[in-house]
Amino acid sequence: YLGKLGTAEQTYQEVLRYYQTTGNVVWQANLLNNLGVLHFLIGEYEKALNELERSIQYARLGSYQRLEAYALTSMGDLFRSLKLTHEAEDVYQKARDIDRQIDDQFLHFYLQYIEADLALLRKSYKKAEESNAPFAAVILDLTIPGGMGGREAIKKLIELDPDAKVIVSSGYSTDPVMSKYTEYGFKGVVAKPYEIEQLRETLYKVIMGTA
Numbered sequence: 001y002l003g004k005l006g007t008a009e010q011t012y013q014e015v016l017r018y019y020q021t022t023g024n025v026v027w028q029a030n031l032l033n034n035l036g037v038l039h040f041l042i043g044e045y046e047k048a049l050n051e052l053e054r055s056i057q058y059a060r061l062g063s064y065q066r067l068e069a070y071a072l073t074s075m076g077d078l079f080r081s082l083k084l085t086h087e088a089e090d091v092y093q094k095a096r097d098i099d100r101q102i103d104d105q106f107l108h109f110y111l112q113y114i115e116a117d118l119a120l121l122r123k124s125y126k127k128a129e130e131s132n133a134p135f136a137a138v139i140l141d142l143t144i145p146g147g148m149g150g151r152e153a154i155k156k157l158i159e160l161d162p163d164a165k166v167i168v169s170s171g172y173s174t175d176p177v178m179s180k181y182t183e184y185g186f187k188g189v190v191a192k193p194y195e196i197e198q199l200r201e202t203l204y205k206v207i208m209g210t211a
Contacts, residue, residue, distance in 0.1 A: 139168075
């Protein structure tokens with residue numbers, strides 16, 4: 001199975017290089033969406049996100065709304081699989097806005113299914129709290145391209161649970177949230193790239209209330 005995915009990736013890359021030379025942005029958008037889905041399937045999430053962002057960009061350049069909506073939906077699926085509910089909702093909503101204009105039947109029904117699934121995910125944090133098995137801590141990435149980042153997401157978490165133990169993470173060390181994280185409601189911070197020991201120590205301090 002993985003071998004077939006590897007062959008598919010190689011083929012996509014070769015065809016993508018060809019269309020890059022021709023300047024055909026619509027085909028580039030299509031292939032980047034396929035590559036994004038492929039890397040999502042094999043767990044290479046950063047590659048997947050980068051390719052899906054480029055797919056959306058090229059679809060917009062080519063004024064191809066249907067492909068833009070499909071790439072947005074692929075990005076939403078990626079966020080949803082990572083339990084990044086707010087980020088998923090943001091990009092799915094953008095796909096819904098396009099769907100209202102193009103009336104793609106498959107996309108319409110798929111987004112309806114997703115809406116039901118997200119409703120269940122939204123309840124997961126609250127259910128965990130109510131069942132006396134709350135999340136010990138939550139880690140939020142400060143920046144989510146095309147979606148809701150940690151600065152916005154923590155506000156919603158605090159609405160659900162004012163005592164939520166939330167850690168902010170980012171590779172942008174100069175962002176004021178990273179240096180003044182407590183002012184934004186975070187209990188801890190971990191800068192990227194980090195070692196597993198750094199993460200373990202930060203989690204321990206936040207969970208134990210000694211951060």
